[in-house]
Amino acid sequence: MKLLLLACLSPKTGNNTTAERIRSHIESAGHTCELRDAAAFQSSAEVADLISRHPPFEGALAIHLFRAGSLLLDIQVPFGVIFGGTDINEDVKVEQKRVVMERVLLKARFAVAFTDKLKEEAKLFLLSQSCKIYVQPQGIQTEVSEKFCWTEFLRSSEWHRENPLNVLVVIGPRIDPVFSVEVEAVVKKTAGVFLAGARSQRELHAAMKRCFTVVNSSVSEGMSAAILEAMDLGVPVLARDIPGNAAVVHHESTGLLYSSPQEFLHQSQRLLSDRELRERLVRNGKVYVEEHHGLGQERETYQRLVDTLLSA
CATH class of the missing domain: 3.40.50.2000 (Glycogen Phosphorylase B;)
Incomplete structure (x- = not known):
């Protein structure tokens, strides 16, 4: 056919x-x-x-x-x-x-x-x-490239030097030109936030593996493949609490959900300080993807x- x-x-x-x-x-x-x-x-x-x-x-x-x-x-x-x-x-x-x-x-x-x-x-x-x-x-099927390097994102900033974990790297293509310009303008004046641009799927997975957490801040989702890929790669997920994300991220089981900037910071700090929580999210997320995706x-x-x- x-x-x-x-x-x-x-x-x-x-x-x-x-x-x-x-x-x-x-x-x-x-x-x-x-x-x-x-x-x-x-x-x-x-x-x-x-x-x-x-x-x-x-x-x-x-x-x-x-x-x-x-x-x-x-x-x-x-x-x-x-x-x-x-x-x-x-x-x-x-x-x-x-x-x-x-x-x-x-x-x-x-x-x-x-x-x-x-x-x-x-x-x-x-x-x-x-x-x-x-x-x-x-x-979901993940493949990690061994060639991806973070060097280009580790620019000098006081905030990054104080705590290397506090770096936000935004990866993805420029879909909306107007919005992209707005984002770029904010990033230029914000220490510790970097734009990586589009990457192949294998490079993206390699980047995820080197992250402390993968963040999904979408206000509208059907089902985020990036969230599922992060779970499969053993990386904790921190996602905005919207129906599409909540369908796969079960709060404090397969990931963490947030609804406001303050809650985002709170949940991020929990991930940094609570090793048992992080290990539970990684373990449950991996099992969830294997069983359902x-x-x-x-x-x-x-x-x-x-x-x-x-x-x-």
Whole structure:
């Protein structure tokens, strides 16, 4: 079966990594899966034209109901969709987007949510048949590069010299140009905070391994792969207390949650001073990922769902 997989493919992002992983699951079952960036298309008509070219695609998948799923509304082959956090956390608040997402969900053969919470939110905000929404957490596999070096971040600052552990390194690509400029301006005048830019997944994992903790400060998440990767690598997680994070970070068991700057500082200090707490979080986090986020179950789920497209 020849499949099209549409997703937002900004380099070295979680979306890109997730899309590549799902494509590998599909192709390991003997199918052909062509990955395309949703941003490359201006309309659903363009995707419909691509689908019909020879040899034609026999099915399609999209990650994010609005950004990518909306581009599948005019195709004549069966398709499935995968929720991203933005779908339920943000897009449903905009009536025009919500209506489009309902149309996508109605036409889709199946939908995948990363958590039970996301499925419940979809049932609440979208006119959907809950029986077509499957829950499948992200599968995690970590690989550490031995070439990554921190030297470039260890700039001279009094604050860093007093306590080398008090350094915040922000790693990631510049997605929003305006916001990126704001962040860079703040970082330039803040001692002990450094921007690392985008890194390959293996370099990112190497950076995580050298950290005292991995912080997730997002205000909107579906399921953070970075959190799960940190757990798998044996690094404690400190995350903002939002539904997407709380679904995988169980406070004081698999990680720590915070809701304010003051609480962030308090929880950070606990990690620094309480070795028993840190060891418990590392141990429980590793077990949690192994039990709930294995690649095998994720692979089996997507291969089974793709088979439903064959029977259309």
